[in-house]
Amino acid sequence: MPAPRSAPWWRRTRRNSVPRADRPRLSRDVYVLGVIAFFVMVGFGVVIPVLPVYARSFGVGYVEVGAVVSAFALMRLVASPVVGRMIDALGERSVLSIGIGIVAVSSGLVGIAQDYPQLLILRGVGGIGSAMFSVAAMTLLLGSTAPTMRARAVGFYQGGFLIGGMAGPAIGGLLATISLQAPFFFYAATLAVAGAVGAVLLRSGAKPTADDAAAVRVPLRVVARDRRFQTACAANFAQGWTSFGVRGALVPLFIVEVLRNPTAATGVAFAIAAVAQTVALAPAARFVDMVGRKPAVIGGFALAAAVVAAVPFSTDIVMLTVLLSVYGVAAAFMGTAPAALVGDAVAGRGGRPVAVFSMFSDVGAIVGPIAAGLLADSVSYGAAFFVGAVFLLAVALLAITIPRPADRPGEH
Known part of the structure; x- marks a missing residue:
C-alpha cells in the first residue's frame, strides 16, 4: 500500500490541530492599538501635504523646509534610546500616553507658531513624543500577544496606520482650503482622541504570554x-x-x-x-x-x-x-x-x-x-x-x- 502523502503547508498548520475554543486570539490591547494607530495616522496624513507649504509661508528656502521635515525624524532617533529606559521604569501605557500628549500639544502649537525657529523646535519636540508612542506601542503589542499570533497582531496594527494614511491626505486637502493652520489643530484633536482611548482602554503594561x-x-x-x-x-x-x-x-x-x-x-x-x-x-x-x-x-x-x-x-x-x-x-x-x-x-x-x-x-x-x-x-x-x-x-x-x-x- 502506498505511503500517505503529506498535506500541503496551508493545511498543515497549528490552527487545524487545536480546538476552536482553545485557539489563540488577538488581545484587546491589539484592537485598541489598531484604533489608536488609525487616529494617529489620520492626523499625520492631514499634516504631511500641508507642512512644506506652511513652512514656506515663513519666508524660508527649500533647505529650511527640508529641515522641518527632517527635525521630526532626527529627534525620533535621538529620543529612542531613552524611551527604552522610560518603558522599563514607567511601563508601556504611561509612556505611550505621555508621548501622544507631547505630539498633540506640539502640533497644536505649530498652528500658532510666530516664526520659523518656533516651527522647527516644535516639530522636533513632536518627534520626541512620536518616538515614545511608537516604541511603547510596539513593545506593548509584542508583549501582549502569543508568539503564534504576533505577525497578525502587527498586521492589524499596521492596517490602522495604512487606512488612516489613506484618509488623512484627502482630509488635509479640504482643511487647507480653510487655512494652513487648520490641519495642525485637526492633528492635535485626533491625537487627543487617540490618547484618551489609550489611557482608558489599554492595560497597565505588557505581560509575557504563557507561550x-x-x-x-x-x-x-x-x-x-x-x-x-x-x-x-x-x-x-x-x-x-x-x-x-x-x-x-x-x-x-x-x-x-x-x-x-x-x-x-x-x-x-x-x-x-x-x-x-x-x-x-x-x-x-x-x-x-x-x-x-x-x-x-x-x-x-x-x-x-x-x-x-x-x-x-x-x-x-x-x-x-x-x-x-x-x-x-x-x-x-x-x-x-x-x-x-x-x-x-x-x-x-x-x-x-x-x-x-x-x-x-x-x-x-x-x-x-x-x-x-x-x-x-x-x-x-x-x-x-x-x-x-x-x-x-x-x-x-x-x-x-x-x-x-x-x-x-x-x-x-
Whole structure:
C-alpha cells in the first residue's frame, strides 16, 4: 500500500490541530492599538501635504523646509534610546500616553507658531513624543500577544496606520482650503482622541504570554547576538532607506520628470499601491505566523528588491503603478515578519530592544533620502534604485542564516 502523502503547508498548520475554543486570539490591547494607530495616522496624513507649504509661508528656502521635515525624524532617533529606559521604569501605557500628549500639544502649537525657529523646535519636540508612542506601542503589542499570533497582531496594527494614511491626505486637502493652520489643530484633536482611548482602554503594561519561552526580560546584549534580531534590524534599516529615500523621494520625481505625468498621477499610483498592501496584510501575517518568519523575510525582501530594481525601466505610469502595487504586497510581509522576529527574540519583553529596532528605521529614513538624491544627481535614477534594491536583497540573504529551530513562531 502506498505511503500517505503529506498535506500541503496551508493545511498543515497549528490552527487545524487545536480546538476552536482553545485557539489563540488577538488581545484587546491589539484592537485598541489598531484604533489608536488609525487616529494617529489620520492626523499625520492631514499634516504631511500641508507642512512644506506652511513652512514656506515663513519666508524660508527649500533647505529650511527640508529641515522641518527632517527635525521630526532626527529627534525620533535621538529620543529612542531613552524611551527604552522610560518603558522599563514607567511601563508601556504611561509612556505611550505621555508621548501622544507631547505630539498633540506640539502640533497644536505649530498652528500658532510666530516664526520659523518656533516651527522647527516644535516639530522636533513632536518627534520626541512620536518616538515614545511608537516604541511603547510596539513593545506593548509584542508583549501582549502569543508568539503564534504576533505577525497578525502587527498586521492589524499596521492596517490602522495604512487606512488612516489613506484618509488623512484627502482630509488635509479640504482643511487647507480653510487655512494652513487648520490641519495642525485637526492633528492635535485626533491625537487627543487617540490618547484618551489609550489611557482608558489599554492595560497597565505588557505581560509575557504563557507561550513565551521566558518570562523575564532578555538583556539587550543577549538579544543583540540573536540572528533573528540582527535580521530584523537590518530589515528595518533597508525599509527606511528604500521607503523614504527611493520610493518616497525619487518615485514622485521619476513620474513627473521621466514619465512626463502630472503630479496628481503620483497620488493615484501611491493610493493603489496602499490598497494592495492593505489587502495583502491579513494573508501575509497569517503566512508569517503559520509557516514561519524566515521564508516570509526571504520571499518578501527578494520580491521587493526585484521590484525596486525594475522601477527605472518603467515605460509608462500603468507599468509603474503595477510595480508599486507588487511592492505593496511585498511590504505586507516586510512589515510583519521583522517585527515578529523581534518579538520572538525578546520573548515578548521589549523595551530597549524595540527602541533599537525602531532606530534602524529612523537612520534609514534620515540617510536614505539624502544618499538617494545624491546618487540621482551625480549618477542616475537607476543607480539610486539599484542601491536600494541591494539593501533589500542583502536582508533576504541574511535571513537565510537564521537557525532552523528559530524560524518558526514561538520557537527559541
